Amino acid sequence: MKRPTIGDIARRAGVSKAAVSYALNGRPGVSEETRERVSRIAHALGWRANTAALALSAERAGVVGLVVAGPAPWAMVEGIERELAVDGVALQVAIVRDTEAEAETYRDWWAARRVDGVLVIDPRSDDPRIPLLRKLNVPAVLVGAHAPDMSAVVDDPVTECRRAVEHLIERGHRKLGHVAGRAELCRNAHRREALWQVSQELLGVVPVATGGDLQATRALLARPDRPSALIYDEETAAATTVAHASVLNLRIPTELAVVAWGDSAVCQLVHPGVTAIRHDDGAAGTFAARLLLNHLKTGIPEQRLVGPGELVIRGTT
């Protein structure tokens, strides 16, 4: 089946191609009766406007870009795509290996008018993408950090952290440990800050901290001020500790409680299941897409806060 063209519609309707064009574009020059007949035939043939032509005339690509380096949170991509679809905007995704390739992708997309705007997930401290996008003047939404004069979706680590720490205090814990994720991600910097603030407020001390691998967890447990509960920035690191409890010679949760900041299938794969702060990544993606669509219409950046994650209590606490 060939794609239906204006010519096909014209033949079927028994009018000129110009008349079809007038009818479908809502311009004068054809009778109402012809306009209706042409619309009906166009619909029956499954005709759609050529987006390349629309993009040229409207100076809009009808496409939003997302560049990711490594696995993206799938639920967030799904949330983005769903909201863009409401306005008939498509999502274009590029997967790159490094920051340089990412910058080059933005330059190409923007200069060639392939996208109308971009979404930036997992912003980093001193993120080179932010000054680049500002310099190019690309409408952009950051997911997970603020930047002056840019649209952003930010979360609420203090509230969700307070929920987790209050839960651990109820369970009798007084000494907490923090197993940190990659320090260059703004998200992890915010989590660290929130956890320290809440721990000082509720327990009068800051938690002992370490990097994310199993060796680091082992070192933390060997300290004289050994914590009885650990909060992990990365759920896979939390699940790995649970999976290796026998190797670490640990009974969970009696000898060690574990909380993951972020929830995914791995938290339920292990035994016992990992208590986790569950974020609605889909909602964050939807908000981000809506901010970008608004930004494209109004030119005005906006910030939006997504609700704090829910604490899902499982066997590790």
Add this chain to the structure above:
Amino acid sequence: MKRPTIGDIARRAGVSKAAVSYALNGRPGVSEETRERVSRIAHALGWRANTAALALSAERAGVVGLVVAGPAPWAMVEGIERELAVDGVALQVAIVRDTEAEAETYRDWWAARRVDGVLVIDPRSDDPRIPLLRKLNVPAVLVGAHAPDMSAVVDDPVTECRRAVEHLIERGHRKLGHVAGRAELCRNAHRREALWQVSQELLGVVPVATGGDLQATRALLARPDRPSALIYDEETAAATTVAHASVLNLRIPTELAVVAWGDSAVCQLVHPGVTAIRHDDGAAGTFAARLLLNHLKTGIPEQRLVGPGELVIRGTT
């Protein structure tokens, strides 16, 4: 910074916009010296051709589409994107909730000329996408199954299965079990067929089989003809069994060996690590993208076999 236009280049070069257009499109009407000066200025300004205009003139969108329902293998998406980038073709991704939404996406994309072709991953038996794409006459590549007159990338389950079964026989196993994945995926149907064929050939029996959840594994282990080694279609199901070994009252690998068909981070997250058949998803994606680009140039469908997966031996065998 505004996007540079033909007008900006003309002003900077001191020539007319028409002359810039002639120079950049390689058409006669300007001197070689002007052509060079214009190219140099265009490059310095970071000018790129407007893809919407290119798409209109060439009848090509310069975009390939991928529709996924749920998490896609990220390495494969990365392989696809990398190969498309070689030819300057972009990847557009849609995430949908059901088959109907997927079909509608193909119809829209194709009718509106948003994409030049599509990639279909995880084909299913009686997959409605295949007749739809054939009817629309959309250039398409299937990843993981054959269909007459369509481009396809297929794998080699018999060879990789033989490697796994030979390894288990070396370890002394004579009774195998198969923990099946979703039956409607062609991939799993091919795996089942391959495993039965290889088991009959090397052991003279077919493996006992069951569905994929922990309850099903438990039932398999309660049978009088209890297998001593299980091959799982889904690595998360294999890792879940390992993580719950203490609950199942099982010592792994002494009382039960576990092999996963497919490798991912979860195989190393649990203890002991899961022996797995590792596929090069990136290479499969790259092959698929190349087949589609060839198909777009020549109109001729091609099939390509990706090499068998490697057996990565870990603590569960």
